[in-house]
Amino acid sequence: MISTVAEPGSGLWHAALFHRGAAEFEAKACQFAEAAASAGAAVLVTAPASSLDRLRARLDGLGDLVTWADMAELAANPGRLISALTRFADQHFGQAIWCVHQAAWPSRPAEELWEVLRHEALLNSALSGAPLRMLCPYDAGLPADLISCAEATHPVIAPAGQWQPSPRYGEAGPGIVPAACDRPLPAPPAGAWVVSYTDDLRPLRSLVSLRARATGLPPHRASDLVIAVGELAANTLAHVGGAGTLTTWTTGAEIVCEVSDGGHITDPLAGQLRPDPAAVDGGRGLWLVHQLCDLVQVRTGPQGTTIRVHMRLPER
Amino acid sequence: MTVWYKAMVTPLTALVTVEAPYTLVELAGEADVTGIQSLNAVLEAETSKRPGLLIIEMSGLRYMDSAALHAILRAHLALGKTSGRLALVSPSDAVARLLQMTEADQVVPVYPSIADAAAG
Numbered sequence: 001m002i003s004t005v006a007e008p009g010s011g012l013w014h015a016a017l018f019h020r021g022a023a024e025f026e027a028k029a030c031q032f033a034e035a036a037a038s039a040g041a042a043v044l045v046t047a048p049a050s051s052l053d054r055l056r057a058r059l060d061g062l063g064d065l066v067t068w069a070d071m072a073e074l075a076a077n078p079g080r081l082i083s084a085l086t087r088f089a090d091q092h093f094g095q096a097i098w099c100v101h102q103a104a105w106p107s108r109p110a111e112e113l114w115e116v117l118r119h120e121a122l123l124n125s126a127l128s129g130a131p132l133r134m135l136c137p138y139d140a141g142l143p144a145d146l147i148s149c150a151e152a153t154h155p156v157i158a159p160a161g162q163w164q165p166s167p168r169y170g171e172a173g174p175g176i177v178p179a180a181c182d183r184p185l186p187a188p189p190a191g192a193w194v195v196s197y198t199d200d201l202r203p204l205r206s207l208v209s210l211r212a213r214a215t216g217l218p219p220h221r222a223s224d225l226v227i228a229v230g231e232l233a234a235n236t237l238a239h240v241g242g243a244g245t246l247t248t249w250t251t252g253a254e255i256v257c258e259v260s261d262g263g264h265i266t267d268p269l270a271g272q273l274r275p276d277p278a279a280v281d282g283g284r285g286l287w288l289v290h291q292l293c294d295l296v297q298v299r300t301g302p303q304g305t306t307i308r309v310h311m312r313l314p315e316r
Numbered sequence: 317m318t319v320w321y322k323a324m325v326t327p328l329t330a331l332v333t334v335e336a337p338y339t340l341v342e343l344a345g346e347a348d349v350t351g352i353q354s355l356n357a358v359l360e361a362e363t364s365k366r367p368g369l370l371i372i373e374m375s376g377l378r379y380m381d382s383a384a385l386h387a388i389l390r391a392h393l394a395l396g397k398t399s400g401r402l403a404l405v406s407p408s409d410a411v412a413r414l415l416q417m418t419e420a421d422q423v424v425p426v427y428p429s430i431a432d433a434a435a436g
Contacts, residue, residue, distance in 0.1 A: 201348055202327050205379065223410050226379070234349035234381050273373040277419035280389045284418060291417055 013133040014124060016154035017145065018140055022051070025137040029100045030058050032135050036098030037065045041133075044088055046071055046081075047102035055100070057285060071103060075280060076312075077114065078119040079290035082126050083274040089130050098133045105148070106141045111145055112295055119183040119272075120153040125175030126269055149180050177268055183309055185297060187190060188258060192249035201233050204246055215250045216313050224292040225257065227310050231285035232307055233258040238282075239263055250313075254294070258308040265300040327351065328377075329413030330358045338369035338434055347384035355387045363394040371433045372393060375406040380414055392424045401425075404432035 008239035019025040029045070033055075036043045043066040045055060052068055059066060066312045067088070075081045081103065089097055103116045120136065139149045151157060151168040158164070193211070196206050207230045229246065236244035236259070244261035271286030286307075290296050295310040328351040331342040339362050347355055358368065362370055374380075392402040392425040404426045407415060427433040 122412060148407060163366060201350060202346060206344075220409075220413075223413065227410065227414060230379065230381050234383055238349050270364070275418070278389060278393075278423045280386050280393060281384070282386060283383070286384060288414075288417060304369070 007184045011132075012124065012128050012130055013156065014120075014154055015133075015156035015158065016150045016166070017135055017137045017139055018150075020140045022054070025102075025139070025214065026051075026054055029055055029102075029135065029137070032098065032100060033059050033062060033066060036133070037062050039096065039098070041096040042088075042092040044069065044085075044097060044099040046074055046084075046099065048072065048105060051102055051105075055082060074145050075295050077081065077290055077296055078115040079224065079272060079296045080271075081119050081288070081291075082123055082272045084131070085123070085127060086130075086274060089127075089132065096133070099135070101134050101136045102143065103136065104138055104146070105284065106139050110143075111297065112166055113142070114149075114181050114183070115295065117146065117149045117153055118177050120150065121172075121177045121181065122269055122272055124153070124155065126272060128175075134180055145180060149178050152178050175268075185258075185299060185306065186313045188247050188256075189249050189251075192247050195246045195248075197233055197236070197246065198243045199237070201237070203228060204233055205230050207246070208248065211250075212249055212255055212311070215255045216316075217311055218253055218314065221311055225255070225309070228289045228292045228309050229257050229259065231307070233290050235285050236261040237265065252313075254310050254312050256308060256310050258306060260306045261304060263300075263305045264302050265298065265305055271296075271298075317412065328355060330355065332358065332362060334365075334367075338371050339365070339367040340430065341372050342373040342376065346379040347377060347387075348381040349383040351361075352387060355384055356390070359387055359391040363391050363398075363400070365395045366400060367395075367396040368400050369403065369434065370400060371403050371405055371430055373405045373430060374434050375408065376413055378408055380411045382414070382418070385414060385420055386387070387429060389420060390424065401436075402409060403436075404428055405430055405433050 017028055033043050045066060046069040048071050052070055056068060061152050075084050078313055104113050138147060152171045155169045156163050157166040161188055195204060195207060205226050209226050212225050229251040235243055240261045240263035242262055244259055249256055271290050275284050275287055289309060293309040294312045297308040299306045327346040329344045333340045341362060350391055393401050402424050406428060
């Protein structure tokens with residue numbers, strides 16, 4: 001059985017499970033889901049398709065008690081996960097929620113893994129009051145700096161099969177994103193296109209649209225990228241004043257757009273929380289960008305802000 | 317110094333027809349943060365006349381950002397206070413996508429035609 005550190009119902013319980021290989025994770029995840037079902041909790045399993053299929057086969061008996069969410073459909077971009085978890089909690093208001101949350105797997109690209117760790121840090125503050133128990137598996141085959149960041153972003157770990165408080169949790173301060181997640185982005189390639197903007201945003205959007213379509217992004221995804229870049233550039237004009245710069249390039253696997261300006265985003269949760277659909281006072285732009293793009297990297301400080309958005313190209 | 321509201325670069329046109337029993341605002345072009353003051357001015361002017369129904373026809377609107385969406389949601393709020401209603405008609409794909417992603421289409425009803433909007 002899984003022992004508890006925090007009592008159920010006392011708010012967020014957020015644990016990292018360090019495991020060797022898939023079998024150990026799956027055994028622990030099944031124990032957790034069965035314990036959740038017997039506690040009368042709503043169970044959510046968010047994982048890549050391969051894990052989902054195997055867990056589903058083993059947890060067949062729990063039937064409708066479990067909601068299955070393919071990570072690729074729920075949130076390819078880790079910046080969407082807090083919104084998605086909040087929505088699930090809203091749909092199950094009044095119920096405890098136990099979640100198997102596999103967002104970091106060894107084959108996932110490093111730049112995505114670091115955004116997963118940012119998400120893990122942010123959910124400690126964003127969901128602190130939610131009646132939510134989260135089991136987050138981390139394969140021991142992941143790089144050591146990532147594992148140590150997982151220790152720093154999960155209040156609970158199980159080094160020897162027993163849950164205990166993580167000694168490294170909150171090294172940066174609870175809810176604060178560890179510095180490792182904010183390492184500078186690699187420089188854009190030499191052939192990247194660079195355009196600045198000051199008032200009229202139409203040429204910028206036309207450029208993104210043309211470039212996206214020429215690169216092979218399907219029309220609806222190209223349109224999403226135009227909306228995302230349009231929101232980022234609009235933020236420059238609305239909140240910063242002065243000029244911004246768009247840099248765009250393709251890698252063969254994706255098209256990347258980066259918007260830089262002199263602003264400073266001081267709220268680390270900006271764009272992570274779903275706005276009220278009827279709200280009239282702004283705050284939707286960055287949230288929309290997170291919903292529309294496959295990966296969003298925000299680097300911000302007193303010197304300025306750079307936001308890099310990625311759209312994966314269809315495989316040829 | 318900010319120059320972003322410069323009216324001459326506003327890529328948006330709004331054609332207003334007051335024709336009982338509704339007021340029709342036809343938006344065309346691109347509605348973004350650079351034209352937000354003009355859009356707010358038109359919508360505030362029309363909502364302050366307390367129409368029973370304000371229809372925004374959007375088929376000619378190629379693009380809309382969240383700043384323009386906020387102007388529309390403010391009009392919805394203002395009309396609600398005077399027992400009027402706001403209806404959106406035939407958004408293009410890009411505009412419909414924004415309405416759907418933000419769930420604004422759950423707040424303000426969207427219709428395929430002016431006749432449908434007028435019929436409610």
